Amino acid sequence: MSANLQVSDRFDQVTSSKGFDLEHRRKINFNMGRYHAAVQAGQKDYRDPELARDQAAYLKWQAVESLEKHLLRFESACRTNGAKVVWAADANDALEAVLEVVRRHKTRLVVKSKSMATEEIHLNDFLEKNGVEVVETDLGEYIQQLDGEPPYHIVTPAMHKSKEDVAALFHRKLGTDPNASPEALTNHARALLRDRYVEAGVGITGANFLLADTGGVCVTENEGNARMSTTFTKAHVVIAGIEKVLGSMDDLDLLWPLLAAKGTGQQMTAYNTIFHGPRRENESDGPQEMVVILLDNGRTRLLEDPQTRQALHCIRCGACLNACPVYKNIGGHSYGATYSGPIGKVITPHLQDFDQYQHLSQASSLCGSCTEVCPVRIPLHQMILQNRHQAAMGPGASKAQHWVWKAWSRAMLHRPLLDIVGPRTKSWFMGRFVGSLWGSRRTLPAPAPRSFRSLWRQRTNPPNR
C-alpha cells in the first residue's frame, strides 16, 4: 500500500509539473510533427492500409494463440542452427544467463544495441555492479546513457531533447564544440564507438521477431549499430520477450514494412537482419557463440486472460505513444515505467505490480487515438478501461474508494431518496464522499436543482393532462 502511494504520488507530482512545462511541450511537438509528416508520406506505399493492419493483426493473433507450440519449434530450429536457447522465467534468470556468458568470455566490455527488454530487466545496472562496462551503441540510447537518463520513448529514446540540448550535453561530457550540428555530433559518436565494437567481447541485442520455422532472430535498426555489435564480438546474446515469435519467415514480408511505416514512416528500416546462429564453419566472420534468452517476466500473466492476451500482439512500433494526447503533454518519463504511453499503461500493471501501476490507466482521456493507429489493431483504449475495472473491483482498490462508489451508485439508483432531500443535501453528500477522490483540478458538477427524473416525469406527464 505504501509503495502504491509512492509510485502514484510521484506520477501526480511529475505530471503536474511536466504537463505545464511549455519548453518540453515545444520540443515534443516539434519532433512529433516530423514523425507524423513522415508517416503520412509513407501511406502512399499502401494500396490498402487497412488490409495491412487486418493481416498483421491476424498474423500476430495466430502466433500468440499457439505461443507454446511456436516457441518449442523456435527452440529446436535455433539449436539446429548452433545457438543456445535459455528460458528465463523472470528478470533474474535472464540477468544470470547474460553474466554467465560475459564471464566465460572474460570480457569487461559489452556493446549493446537498443532493446526495451534489456531496459525492462535493468541489465546495465546489473552488469555494471558486476564490474562490466556496457556501452549503448544506438545514438539515441548513447545520448540517454551519457545523460544518465532512461529512454524517453520506446523508438526514439532522446525525443525530448533539442539539438541544442544534445550539443550542450556532448560539450559537457565529451568536450565537443558547444554549437555542434546534429551531423557533427553523430560523427563524433560514430568515431568514439568504432573502437568499442572491436574491443568488446560480447554484443547484446534485443529481437523484433523470432521465427518458429527457421529459428531466426530478427533485429530491425537504422544505424548499423546492431550489425556492428554482432560482427567483431566473440558472443552474441539476444534477449527476447516470448511474445516475439512468428510462425514463419514469410510473415516478415508484411511485418517489416509495417513496423517501419508506423515506427518512423519509412518504407523499410535501413537494416533488417535475421540471425541464424553463430558463425558457421564455412563462414569467414561473426561471433563463435550465440545465446538466445527467452524472457517471460510476467508475460504469461498477460496471456492467461484472452482479453489482456491481445497486448502481446504489440510489435513496439511506438505509434500509440505518438498519437496519445496525454503522452505529448506529460512525456515519456512521467510514467515511471519501462514501457510508456498507451501500451505501457496496458501492460505495466500486469508485468509489474498491479496495484502499484494501475493508476496509469486512470491517466487517460479514452479518446481512442491509440487504437486507431495500432498496426496490429490492439484495442488499447478498451484495455485501459478493463484495467480500471479490475482496479476498482480488485482487492487493491482502496477501502474508501469501494465504499464511496457503493454509496454513490446506490444513491443514483435510488434517486427518489435523494429527490426527497433536495439539491443542497445532494451536493453535500457528493462533496463529502466523492470530492476527495475527484481531484482538485476538477470541480464537481453540482446536481441540478431539479433532477432529470422529475423533469422527465414532468415531460411525459404534463400537469395539465
Add this chain to the structure above:
Amino acid sequence: MALSSRETVIQRLRKALIHPSDPPLRVRPEQAAEGPFEPLEEDLALAFAKRLLQLKGQFVYAETQAELATYLTKALEGVDNRHLFCLEPEIQDLLRKSGLPYRVDTERMEEAGVGVTGCEALIAWSGSVMVSSAQAYGRTLTVYPPIHWVVARSSQLVPRLKDAFGLLRQRYSDQNYPSMVSTITGPSRTADIEKTLVLGAHGPRELWVFLLEDEANDNS
C-alpha cells in the same frame, strides 16, 4: 524437485492458453490475394533505382563489362580513402577486369575506404539489397567500411521481400541458412537528434549499387 526455468515457463504457457481467444474481427482474407501494397512498376530495375535514389543511395547501370569498368573508376575518383577491400572471387574478378586494385588483408580492415561485395538479391519494391554471411567476410564488409559498393547482376532482381525469402529457401535448404542475412535499405542513417536525418551513423555513409546486365561477358 524444483522445476527448471524452462519447465516453469512451458507450464505457465500451457495453463495460460487453456482458454482460446477469438480471431480479430476485421480479417478480410478474400482481399488478401491482391495484398495491401501498391503494385510495382513493370520494370524491376527502374523501380529499384528510383527507390534507392530516394533513399540517398547511388545507382549505376552498366550494360557491358567495359561500361562497368568506366563507372567504377569514375566512382572511385570522388573518394578520399581509395583502399578497396574485396574478398569474393567473382567480384574480385570484375574489379581486376576493370583495372581496379583491391586489398584482401582482413586483419587491417580498419584501413578500408570502400568495401566491395556482391549480394543475395536486390528487392525492387523497397530498393533493398539483401546480403549474407555466406559471402566472404559478409558481416564485416557490408557494414564496417565507410563506403559500400555492391556489384549485382540484373538476374538478382526480385519484385518483393517475399520473393527474396523464396530465393533464400531455394539456395539454402532449411536449417542451412547463412548465420546472418541482412536486408539493407539505403545508407546507414539516424534521426535521433531532433529527427534530423544524418547518413552514416555507424554503418556506411554511402551505398552504391552497380547493376551489370547478365549477358555482359568478358569480350563485350
